Amino acid sequence: MASSKFQALWNHPAGPKTIHFWAPTFKWGISIANLADSTKPPEKVSYPQQIAVTATGVIWSRYSTVITPKNWNLFSVNIVMAGTGIYQLSRKIQHDYFSKEQAAVVTKE
Structure with a gap:
C-alpha cells in the first residue's frame, strides 16, 4: 500500500x-x-518586505487552486507565507502606531 502511494506521488504531474x-x-x-524573524524586535521588520511576502502568499494561494493539476504543496506554502506576513505586519503596525498612543496616554496620567 505504501509503495503504491509513493509511486502515485512520484508519478504525479x-x-x-x-x-x-x-x-x-x-x-x-x-x-x-x-517565522524565525518573529523573535526580532518589531522596529527591525520591513513593511515592503512583509507586504511582498503577504501579497505573494495570497496571490499564489489562489493560483494554486485554479491550475491543473492541483498543486497542494504550492497552496500550503503560500498559505503559510501569507499568514506569517500578516503576523509580521500586525506586529509592526501595533509597534509603530498603537504602542506610541498607549505611551502618550500613560504619560498624560
Whole structure:
C-alpha cells in the first residue's frame, strides 16, 4: 500500500520529478525564515518586505487552486507565507502606531 502511494506521488504531474514540486518545497525556506524573524524586535521588520511576502502568499494561494493539476504543496506554502506576513505586519503596525498612543496616554496620567 505504501509503495503504491509513493509511486502515485512520484508519478504525479506536480511530483518530485518536476519543478512544480521543488520550487514550492524550497519556498518553505522563506516561510521558515519569516517565522524565525518573529523573535526580532518589531522596529527591525520591513513593511515592503512583509507586504511582498503577504501579497505573494495570497496571490499564489489562489493560483494554486485554479491550475491543473492541483498543486497542494504550492497552496500550503503560500498559505503559510501569507499568514506569517500578516503576523509580521500586525506586529509592526501595533509597534509603530498603537504602542506610541498607549505611551502618550500613560504619560498624560
